[in-house]
Each structure stands twice: as structure tokens, then as C-alpha cells.
Amino acid sequence: MKIMSILYGSMPRSRRLARALSRYYSQKISLEALDEIYRKELKRYIDFTLTYNFFRISDGMFRWDDLFNPLAEYMKIPVNGLKRFYDNNFFFRQPVFKEKIRYETPVISEILTKDLKLIGSLDRINRISISLPGPATLVANSLIEGSSYTSTNDLARDYIEKVVLKEAENAYKQGFRHIDLHEPELASENVKADDYIDLYKRVSEYFRGFIWIPIYFGYNSRNIKILAEELRDTNIILIIDLATKNIDIEKLRNDLSKTKAVGVGLINSRNTKMEKIAYIREYVATLEKTLSNIEDLYLTHNTNLEFLPEKVAYKKIRLLSKFT
Amino acid sequence: MLKEMNIELPILPTTVIGSYPRPKWLRHMIRLYKAGRIDEKTLQESFDDAVIAVVKEQEDAGIDIPSDGEMRRDEMVEYFAQRIKGFRFYGPVRVWGNNFFNKPAVVDKLVYEKPIVIDEYMFLRKVSRRPVVKVTITGPYTIADWSFNEYYSSKQELVYELAKIINREILELEKAGAKFVQVDEPALTTHPEEMEWAVEAVNEVTKGVNIKLGIHVCYSNYEILSKYFDKLNFSQFALEFANRSFRDLHILKRLGDKEIGFGVVDVHSRRIETPEEVAQAIRKVMEIVDVERIYINPDCGLKLLPREIAKAKMEVMVRGVNIIREELRRKGVEKIIMRR
Ligand SMILES: [Zn+2]
Numbered sequence: 001m002k003i004m005s006i007l008y009g010s011m012p013r014s015r016r017l018a019r020a021l022s023r024y025y026s027q028k029i030s031l032e033a034l035d036e037i038y039r040k041e042l043k044r045y046i047d048f049t050l051t052y053n054f055f056r057i058s059d060g061m062f063r064w065d066d067l068f069n070p071l072a073e074y075m076k077i078p079v080n081g082l083k084r085f086y087d088n089n090f091f092f093r094q095p096v097f098k099e100k101i102r103y104e105t106p107v108i109s110e111i112l113t114k115d116l117k118l119i120g121s122l123d124r125i126n127r128i129s130i131s132l133p134g135p136a137t138l139v140a141n142s143l144i145e146g147s148s149y150t151s152t153n154d155l156a157r158d159y160i161e162k163v164v165l166k167e168a169e170n171a172y173k174q175g176f177r178h179i180d181l182h183e184p185e186l187a188s189e190n191v192k193a194d195d196y197i198d199l200y201k202r203v204s205e206y207f208r209g210f211i212w213i214p215i216y217f218g219y220n221s222r223n224i225k226i227l228a229e230e231l232r233d234t235n236i237i238l239i240i241d242l243a244t245k246n247i248d249i250e251k252l253r254n255d256l257s258k259t260k261a262v263g264v265g266l267i268n269s270r271n272t273k274m275e276k277i278a279y280i281r282e283y284v285a286t287l288e289k290t291l292s293n294i295e296d297l298y299l300t301h302n303t304n305l306e307f308l309p310e311k312v313a314y315k316k317i318r319l320l321s322k323f324t
Numbered sequence: 325m326l327k328e329m330n331i332e333l334p335i336l337p338t339t340v341i342g343s344y345p346r347p348k349w350l351r352h353m354i355r356l357y358k359a360g361r362i363d364e365k366t367l368q369e370s371f372d373d374a375v376i377a378v379v380k381e382q383e384d385a386g387i388d389i390p391s392d393g394e395m396r397r398d399e400m401v402e403y404f405a406q407r408i409k410g411f412r413f414y415g416p417v418r419v420w421g422n423n424f425f426n427k428p429a430v431v432d433k434l435v436y437e438k439p440i441v442i443d444e445y446m447f448l449r450k451v452s453r454r455p456v457v458k459v460t461i462t463g464p465y466t467i468a469d470w471s472f473n474e475y476y477s478s479k480q481e482l483v484y485e486l487a488k489i490i491n492r493e494i495l496e497l498e499k500a501g502a503k504f505v506q507v508d509e510p511a512l513t514t515h516p517e518e519m520e521w522a523v524e525a526v527n528e529v530t531k532g533v534n535i536k537l538g539i540h541v542c543y544s545n546y547e548i549l550s551k552y553f554d555k556l557n558f559s560q561f562a563l564e565f566a567n568r569s570f571r572d573l574h575i576l577k578r579l580g581d582k583e584i585g586f587g588v589v590d591v592h593s594r595r596i597e598t599p600e601e602v603a604q605a606i607r608k609v610m611e612i613v614d615v616e617r618i619y620i621n622p623d624c625g626l627k628l629l630p631r632e633i634a635k636a637k638m639e640v641m642v643r644g645v646n647i648i649r650e651e652l653r654r655k656g657v658e659k660i661i662m663r664r
Contacts, residue, residue, distance in 0.1 A: 013418060021422045065421050081592070082420055087515055089427075089470050091420035272414055272429045273474035309415035309427065 001288050003297045005054055005324040006263060008129060008180050008214055008239065009304035010061035012313050017041045017062060038062055043119040048314070050124060052321035055298065056178050056210070058129045059112050061306075066092030067133045067182055068141065074107045075163065080143065086184055086217045088270075088307065095142040097149055103162045106170035108132065113174045122175070126209075129178035130171045134213060135159055136196050137185040153195065160199045168207035177209035184303070186215045186223045187241060193223035197230045204234045214239040216265065216303035219247050221255055228259040239263030242283075243302035244270070253290045260295045265302030267320055272312045277322060284323070299323050329536065331455055331503065331662040335652055336606065336620050336645050337388045339585065341540055341562060342460035342506065343400075343625030344382070344393030345634050350374040371396045376451050381635055383453060386642035389504060391458045392448040394625070400462045400508060401470045402426045408489055410434035410475070429472035430482060436489040439496050446500060456503050456662065463509035463539070464490050464529060465522050470511065480521050487528035498535050503662075506538040506562060506585075513544040523552045530557040536664040538562050538585060542624045550575035559583055559664060564623030566590040566597070570605050576612045583663075584613050587623035588644065589637045594629065596636045602644020615652065616660045620645050 013021075020037040023029045045060045063070070072079050072095040079093035109130050116122050133141075135156035142155070149155040168179055181203070186193050203211055211234075215224070219241055227238055242252075242264050256262055266283055267275055280299070287297060299320060305313040346354075353370040356362045378393035397403040405411040405428035412431045416424035445459045464486035468479055476482040494505055507529060512522060530537055538560035541549055546563065553561065562585030565573065576584055586609050588602045602620075609618060620641060626634035652658070 012415075013422075015416075018416075018422055018424060025422065084514065089419060089425075089511070089514075093420075270472075271474065272472040307417060309417055312414050 001291075001294055001297055003284060003288075003299065003323065005052075005320045006239075006298045006300045007049060007054055007057040007305070007317065007320070008212060008263075008300065009058055009131065009182065010064060010306040011045055011058075011304075012306050012308060012310040013062060014041060014044075014310060039115050039119050042115055043121065046119075046121055046124060046128070049317060050127065052317075053324035054127070054321065055324070056127050056129060058131055058180060059115075061131050061304075063111070064131070066090075067137065068095050069093050071108065071133070071163075074103060076102045083141070085141075086188075088217075090307070092141070095138070096145055097142055097155060098145045099148050101158055101162045103166060106167045109167050109171040109174055109176065125175040126177040128176065129180045129212065130167060130176055131180045131182065132164060132167060134181035134183035134185070134196070135164075135199050136191050136193070137183050140185040140191060156196065156199060160202060164203055165206050168203055172207055172209060178212065179203070179207055179209065180212045180214060183213050183215050184217045186213075186227070187218035187220050187244075189220060191223070193220075193227050197227070200227075200231060200236055201234060204231075204236055208235065211236045212239055212263065213237070214263070214265075214303070216241040216244070218244050221251055225255040228256050228262070232259045237261045237263055237296075237298070239265060239298070239300060241265045241302040243268035249286060249290050252287075256291055257293060260293065261298070262291075262294060262296075263298035263300050265300050267301040267316050269301045269303045269305050269313075269316070270307045272308060274312075274315065275319065277319070280319075280323065327664050329503065329662045329664050332659050333388060333456070333662050335615060335649060335657055335660055336618055337660070337662075338386060338642055338645055339389035339458055339619055339621045340382060340387060340391050340393075340638070341542075341585075341587075341621055341623070341625050342391045342394050342458070342508065343397070343627035344378045344391070344395070345627055345629060345631040346393075346395060347374055347377060347631065350395065372447060375447060379448065379452050382638060385635060385638035386646075387638060388454060389456050389458050389619075390448075390452055390454060391460060392444055394460065394627070396444060399425060401467050402428065404440060404462050404467055405471065407438075407440045408434055408486075409437050411471070425470070427470060427472065430475045432475055434482075434485050434489060436492050440493050442493075442496055442500050445497055445502050449501065458504050458506055459497055459502050460506045460508055460540075461490055461493060461529075463507040463512070463526055465526055466509050466511040469514065479518070480525065483522065483525040484528060487525050490529040491531050491533070494529060494533050494535075494537070498533060502535060504536040504538070505533075506540055506560075507558070508540045510540070510542050510544065512541050513546075513548045516545070516548050519548060519552065523555050527555075527557045534664065536560070536662060538583075540585070540624075542587075543567070546572050546575045550578045553578050553582060554580055560585050560619065562619075562621055563587055564591075565605065565609075567592065567623050570608055573609060573612055576609065579613060579617070581617070583617040583619060584609065585619045585621045588620055589622045589641050591622050591624045591626055591629060591637075594633050596633065597640050597644075599640055599643035599647055602641055603647040606644065606648045610648075615657065
């Protein structure tokens with residue numbers, strides 16, 4: 001079994017970025033000046049993380065207010081008031097689909113490519129991921145109004161066709177080799193992963209790099225098992241949350257018995273308490289013994305590091321880096 | 325039955341939830357203090373003056389039970405975590421948009437070292453001309469839910485530990501003469517699977533207390549909350565209804581003989597309601613709850629509104645209440661006895 005460490009999702013904003021944003025909102029600095037700060041933030045994060053040998057990282061999602069914004073704006077979709085993001089004391093603006101998605105250009109990958117170019121980090125593009133909400137999570141946290149979409153399936157399909165495939169195609173062309181489809185919804189009991197398997201496979205046809213599906217805020221055994229089985233011959237890798245709940249190792253063996261690669265979120269991104277190195281070593285040793293079919297094991301955190309204060313997030317990154 | 329206290333209030337007593345916008349000059353003084361340009365004593369004097377100003381503003385608007393506007397508190401969890409031993413701050417985390425919160429971490433056994441809000445109460449009591457004032461305290465469940473837990477073996481254990489501390493604080497407030505304490509628990513329904521033990525833990529704060537205790541729960545699932553009206557050992561539930569356009573009123577059928585602190589103005593909208601809208605909402609709730617068991621308040625703290633809008637909202641609220649009071653007066657109903 002090959003063991004590697006990875007990072008994904010959103011990072012805490014530094015005080016500098018937070019200050020720049022509030023100055024921008026009160027029209028004290030220009031958009032250009034704000035963009036400059038965004039790029040400094042990105043560069044600092046990439047330079048720090050890639051000095052360690054992480055197999056892959058994200059872009060820190062510094063430009064995102066939440067998993068759906070500003071994507072909603074790019075899709076020309078209005079947003080509602082604030083809604084709680086699962087069981088967190090964190091709130092997002094809910095997309096309201098009154099009309100069909102209009103997504104003319106692959107904005108997400110375009111902006112990130114430009115940012116990487118301007119900070120002189122294009123040579124690292126193949127280790128940095130594009131982050132997007134997964135279809136199950138998008139439809140579960142949106143409202144459909146009027147006759148825009150006849151069902152959540154209808155919306156999920158259109159979102160994949162118009163947004164995800166467009167981004168995937170452009171991202172690959174630009175040199176990206178990783179896409180993350182965040183699917184916290186699949187950890188809940190409200191949804192059956194079965195409904196989305198075809199959509200993930202569709203993305204897989206379009207993107208020949210790695211497609212990662214982080215599933216967090218819990219563990220839904222049924223969904224993990226069916227996804228691990230159905231997607232085993234694709235370039236799709238699940239990232240599962242092993243820190244929110246205690247997962248019985250036998251159950252894990254059973255759920256993952258058909259897959260060759262998996263990401264395991266051992267580091268808790270929702271608690272400041274530092275995990276002991278010995279604990280992780282031991283856990284990994286157990287996984288090595290138990291999951292004999294796994295060829296590639298990716299160690300990571302259980303959800304976005306942004307739920308931690310910045311200082312602690314970086315401390316946990318350093319901890320993970322000991323396993324690269 | 326709720327026991328009567330020896331205090332008379334006008335029918336439909338008007339109150340606030342707690343927080344009020346800080347005057348601009350106070351924010352300036354806080355900035356100066358943080359930059360090291362004024363000393364602690366001057367800052368405290370500024371807080372005192374701000375309390376005098378906002379209490380007067382509430383009383384001028386016609387509020388029967390004012391608060392101190394929580395002038396001294398930056399944030400409702402942070403303020404308590406800073407004053408209970410065992411917490412540590414690693415830095416801010418984002419809550420939404422570009423808004424951050426200094427999320428505390430429990431890193432050691434929690435210890436109640438000294439009173440937390442007694443001085444706040446004493447000062448408020450001194451400056452208010454009303455017979456009853458309201459003191460707000462963040463509840464144990466919300467403090468725990470909005471903190472990192474590095475020390476206790478479970479969240480439940482942490483909530484119970486905090487409940488004991490908050491209980492001591494309320495007992496101290498009672499000793500100091502407070503008549504009405506409101507426990508704020510906005511997080512209470514966010515993990516429905518924890519409700520059973522959470523309610524029991526929150527009840528710990530009421531042990532041995534003989535003054536009026538209310539509980540404020542906002543932007544929450546009231547279907548879940550209302551199942552626990554009876555079990556929660558508080559005589560008043562202060563809830564938001566303007567925000568939900570006065571839907572969900574049916575849950576108040578489960579109130580039993582308890583009171584509602586009825587939220588009639590929306591604190592997240594800058595539109596100022598009309599007195600008639602307020603009166604209409606009160607008529608609606610009077611169909612479900614006896615008028616002697618209704619207090620009137622804004623949905624939540626007014627803190628996030630511009631000060632002049634906060635003031636206008638209180639005035640409109642009182643004018644709306646006065647429309648109904650006039651109707652009741654003709655029926656000979658004018659006063660209630662405060663119950664604990
Ligand atoms: Zn509130």
C-alpha cells in the first residue's frame with residue numbers, strides 16, 4: 001500500500017485578506033488591489049504547502065464565501081438569505097434557481113489559472129485542484145422556484161452538463177489534474193448516492209486526471225459502500241470523514257472492499273485539539289492491515305480546514321506533512 | 325403555576341432581547357483603547373456613558389423592561405469565555421461572508437473565578453428608572469456549541485460543567501437584586517439528536533433560582549423547540565416571529581401556562597414596520613395565548629441595525645402595543661402582576 005498525504009477544500013482567511021475584503025466592501029480599495037491580496041494569499045499557501053511533499057493540494061478557496069458563492073453569481077443565479085451549513089455555526093447564501101443556469105465561460109478554472117500565472121506558480125498547476133460543489137450537495141442546499149427545473153435530478157444534470165463538464169474540460173486543457181466535487185450531503189441520511197453515480201461517471205469521461213469526492217460531516221456507510229463499488233474502475237477517489245464519528249474498522253473494511261484508492265480524513269478540522277503522531281501512525285497501521293485491497297491510501301483532514309483558526313490549521317497541515 | 329412576584333407591569337409589557345447598536349463614538353473609543361491611546365479607566369467610563377445613553381433611548385421609546393444594550397460585550401460567547409477560566413483563544417474563524425468570530429477553545433477544567441455580569445447589572449439598575457430591568461446571559465449549550473472542546477470527554481460533559489457555572493452566576497445576580505434574567509440559547513435546536521440531554525443540562529442553570537427566568541431561542545426550528553416548552557424550566561420563551569412573517573404561531577399552543585416574549589419587529593431588515601402591523605401581529609397571537617402571558621419584544625438583539633433604525637423600531641413596537649392596550653383598557657384590562 002502506497003501512503004500519501006493530501007489537502008483539499010477551503011483554508012482560513014488571514015487577517016490581511018479579511019481586512020482587505022472589508023476595505024473593498026466599503027470602497028476603500030479597488031478590485032485590482034483586492035485581487036493582488038488574493039494572489040498573495042494563494043502564493044503564501046502554495047509556497048508553504050508545496051515545500052512539503054503533499055501529493056496534491058487545493059487553491060485554499062480564498063475567493064469563496066461558501067461552497068456556492070460566488071459560483072451562483074457566475075451561473076447568473078440569485079441567492080437568498082443566510083442558511084446554516086449542516087450542523088456548523090457557519091452560514092451560506094442559498095442559491096435560488098428561478099431560471100436555468102447560464103454559464104458562458106469556465107470562470108473558476110480561468111481565474112485560478114490566471115492567478116497561478118501571475119504569482120509564477122503555473123508549473124505547479126498539476127498538483128492544485130479545482131473545487132466545486134458536487135451535484136447532490138448543490139441541489140440539497142438550493143431552492144428551485146417556478147418552472148426552471150422540474151426536479152432536483154433535472155437541476156443536478158443541468159449543473160453537471162453546463163458547469164462541471166465545462167470546468168473539467170477547460171481545467172484539463174490548462175494543465176489541472178485534480179478536480180474536487182464536495183459532497184457533504186452524501187454523509188447525511190437524507191440522500192441516496194445511487195442517484196448521482198451516472199453523473200460522476202459522466203465527469204470522469206471528460207476529465208482524465210483525478211476526480212475527488214470529499215464526503216464530510218459524518219459517515220453514511222450505505223452511500224460510501226455503493227460509491228466505492230460503482231466507481232472502482234474510474235479515476236474517481238472518495239475522501240471519507242473518519243474523525244466526526246468513530247467508525248468501526250470492520251464496517252470500513254466491508255464498505256471499501258472493492259476499491260483500490262481512498263482518501264481518509266483522520267485529522268479533525270472541527271476541533272483545535274492536536275492529534276498525536278502516534279495515534280495517526282497506529283491508525284494507519286491498522287488501515288494497512290485491514291484494507292488489503294487498497295493500493296493508494298491518501299491521508300488527510302476530515303473537512304475544510306477553514307473551520308479552524310488559521311494558526312491551528314497550519315499546525316495541522318504540518319502534522320499531516322509528516323506522512324507525505 | 326408560575327408564582328407571582330410583587331411587581332406590577334402594564335399589560336403587554338414591552339422589552340428588548342438584549343443587544344443594541346453601540347454609539348459611533350463608543351466604537352471610536354474602543355479603537356483608541358485597542359491602539360493603546362486611552363487607558364482602561366477611560367474605556368470603562370465610555371461604556372458607562374454608552375449604557376446611560378441607550379437605556380434612556382429605550383425608556384424614551386416606551387420600553388418597560390430595558391437592558392444595558394450589551395454595550396460592554398463584543399460578542400455573546402466570547403464575552404463569557406473570556407471571563408471563565410479554562411478557555412483559550414487561537415484566533416478568529418469565519419461565520420459567514422467576511423464575518424468572523426473569535427471561537428474559544430476549552431483547554432482546561434472550567435472554573436468560575438468571579439462574577440461575570442454582576443457589575444453590568446448593578447450599573448444598569450442604577451441608571452434605569454424602570455422597576456424591572458433585563459439581564460442576559462449566554463446559555464451553556466450555545467457556549468459549548470460555539471467552542472472547540474479539547475478538554476472534556478464529551479460535549480455533554482462540557483455543557484453540564486458550563487451549566488453549573490451559569491447557575492452560580494444567576495444565583496449571584498439574584499443575590500444582587502436582579503428580578504429578570506434571560507438565558508440566550510440560539511444554538512439549542514441545531515443538533516436535534518442532542519435535544520433530550522441538552523434540555524436537561526440547560527435546566528441546571530435554573531436550580532435554586534427564585535427570580536424570573538426567560539430563555540431566548542432565535543432562527544431555530546420551533547417545531548423541535550416547542551416539544552420541550554414544558555420540560556424547559558423557564559417561565560418565558562422569547563422567540564422571533566416577524567422574521568418568519570408570523571407563521572408557525574400554532575406552536576404556541578404548546579406553551580401551557582408559560583409566557584411568550586413575542587418578537588414583532590424584524591432585526592435583519594432595515595424596513596421600519598408600522599404600528600398597525602405590530603398591533604395586527606399581537607391580535608393574532610392573542611387568539612392563541614392569554615394576553616396576561618404575552619410580553620412584546622423585537623425578534624432578537626438590535627445590535628446589527630443602524631442606531632436610528634433600532635430606535636425607530638422600538639418606537640413603532642410600543643405604538644403598536646399601545647393600540648392594543650387602548651382596546652384592552654376599554655375592557656378594564658390594564659396591568660399584570662409579574663410572575664417568575
Ligand atoms: Zn437572537
